[in-house]
Amino acid sequence: MIELFDVHKAFGPNKVLQGVNLTIPKGESMVIIGGSGTGKSVCLKSVLGLVTPDKGLITVDGQDAQRAERDAFLARFGMLFQGGALFDSLSIWENVAFRLLRGSLKRPKSEAREIAIEKLRRVGLKPEVADLFPSELSGGMQKRVGLARAIAAEPEIIFFDEPTTGLDPIMSGVINELIREIVVEMGATAMTITHDMSSVRAIADQVAMLHDGVIQWTGPVGDMDASGDPYLDQFIHGRADGPIESVR
Amino acid sequence: MLLSPIAAVGRSVLHILAMIGQVVIFAVQTVVHFVRPPFYLREFFQSLLSIGFFSLPVVGLTAFFTGGALALQIYSGGARFNAEAVVPQIVAIGMIRELGPVLVGLMIAARVTSSIAAEIATMKVTEQIDALVTLSTHPMKYLTAPRVMAATLVVPLLVGIGDIIGIYGGFLVGTSRLGFNTAAYLQNTADFIQATDIISSLTKGAVFGFIAALMGCYYGMNSGRGAQGVGRATKLSVVAAAVMILAANYVLTEVFFSA
Numbered sequence A: 001m002i003e004l005f006d007v008h009k010a011f012g013p014n015k016v017l018q019g020v021n022l023t024i025p026k027g028e029s030m031v032i033i034g035g036s037g038t039g040k041s042v043c044l045k046s047v048l049g050l051v052t053p054d055k056g057l058i059t060v061d062g063q064d065a066q067r068a069e070r071d072a073f074l075a076r077f078g079m080l081f082q083g084g085a086l087f088d089s090l091s092i093w094e095n096v097a098f099r100l101l102r103g104s105l106k107r108p109k110s111e112a113r114e115i116a117i118e119k120l121r122r123v124g125l126k127p128e129v130a131d132l133f134p135s136e137l138s139g140g141m142q143k144r145v146g147l148a149r150a151i152a153a154e155p156e157i158i159f160f161d162e163p164t165t166g167l168d169p170i171m172s173g174v175i176n177e178l179i180r181e182i183v184v185e186m187g188a189t190a191m192t193i194t195h196d197m198s199s200v201r202a203i204a205d206q207v208a209m210l211h212d213g214v215i216q217w218t219g220p221v222g223d224m225d226a227s228g229d230p231y232l233d234q235f236i237h238g239r240a241d242g243p244i245e246s247v248r
Numbered sequence B: 001m002l003l004s005p006i007a008a009v010g011r012s013v014l015h016i017l018a019m020i021g022q023v024v025i026f027a028v029q030t031v032v033h034f035v036r037p038p039f040y041l042r043e044f045f046q047s048l049l050s051i052g053f054f055s056l057p058v059v060g061l062t063a064f065f066t067g068g069a070l071a072l073q074i075y076s077g078g079a080r081f082n083a084e085a086v087v088p089q090i091v092a093i094g095m096i097r098e099l100g101p102v103l104v105g106l107m108i109a110a111r112v113t114s115s116i117a118a119e120i121a122t123m124k125v126t127e128q129i130d131a132l133v134t135l136s137t138h139p140m141k142y143l144t145a146p147r148v149m150a151a152t153l154v155v156p157l158l159v160g161i162g163d164i165i166g167i168y169g170g171f172l173v174g175t176s177r178l179g180f181n182t183a184a185y186l187q188n189t190a191d192f193i194q195a196t197d198i199i200s201s202l203t204k205g206a207v208f209g210f211i212a213a214l215m216g217c218y219y220g221m222n223s224g225r226g227a228q229g230v231g232r233a234t235k236l237s238v239v240a241a242a243v244m245i246l247a248a249n250y251v252l253t254e255v256f257f258s259a
Ligand SMILES: Nc1ncnc2c1ncn2[C@@H]1O[C@H](COP(=O)(O)OP(=O)(O)OP(=O)(O)O)[C@@H](O)[C@H]1O
Pocket: A011, A014, A016, A034, A035, A036, A037, A038, A039, A040, A041, A042, A043, A082
């Protein structure tokens, strides 16, 4: 279970998070939605300690994320970055198997490569891409390699920052199903950011909407349409007029 | 109003002191990672290759031409005191004690510091450093320690090679253009060089290599956002490395030769 209590974060005068409270139950899939630039990515990064909150508390299974022993703490997580963040000096399979080639999860090279190729297949990539370099792939392919890397070591908690952005509708469907599978079959806890409402419906158990630095609405995905929250309604129907300003 | 220039001076002094503090902390952390496992051998050997081997051409050419020019200068300058004969000795001592290490150091700052800074800054900007952290890999250990370690070990070697090639450049000019006898030139060179000269040369190389790689990593890791951040990090790293190398050169020369 991941809990955020009153998390604040500002970059200079830009107050991004202004008291985020959120609970992600173990083994559930939480989807975070919200306008561009509202701090969704910052929110994920603060759980991992990549961004240090100015104020507030983040706990994972009751343990303060900032005090936790870093290696053991991070070993439980996998993360897909919004931009993919592949290592461009390493080949695709070495990217995917990064964790399996060093540190506590280290295993023989041939085995790591096999696992990498299997994970690539799960995100819809052929074994032939394994020996290419990130710069030789399209944006959507890089995104999927990032996804394969995030799930390679089968972490308990997985963060996906816009997993389907830049993918064609069929591939989006494949990825949505994959995320669902990971949560259902592996019992992982997932936190996904997406702008794609069909993904939200396909992936989410719980939905949270971030707006103006706070969680504007949160609840089960089934309650989303009848929430009565004007912000959420405007967002899910993509209307230009409503309480959310279109210039931000 | 009257005090504002003084306040500005104070601010920049504080700023510089803070930066020195940060660099020192960064250096100490790097050295700690040298000795604490895990070690990333592949990154280390790759750095050895890119810093050492691929710098050979530029180091060789720089040293060669400088050695040649040095011989000409000493010959024409020495002629004013009827001291043309000291060319072999002065070329040897000049190359080994000063020009070899300094030139190699500056070339490494231009070639290696800039590329390290640009590479790491780009990794930072594209979230690759964050990705490393989430993959349980310490960026300092994975990126900084292998590069700094490799530079510290391999730059002395480059300096040694630069010294030899520089002396050879002087020898070629001396024997072909200035009429020195081949055997006598070599004999004079060999007789004049002392162990301290060589030790100081290689020590300087190690220190300059450490500085060059460290500054590249420091500015890369602390890069701002976007392409502008990368450009700025690269520029600042080269300037800082060059200035620090020259300052360190003075300090080391004091240590070795002022007695
Ligand atoms: N390292 C940083 N330094 C300064 N400002 C930052 C930093 N990271 C994020 N920000 C700012 O925080 C705000 C929120 O950024 P964030 O990336 O979390 O947005 P987001 O909700 O993920 O948007 P999008 O949907 O477009 O990805 C933005 O205004 C951004 O400029």
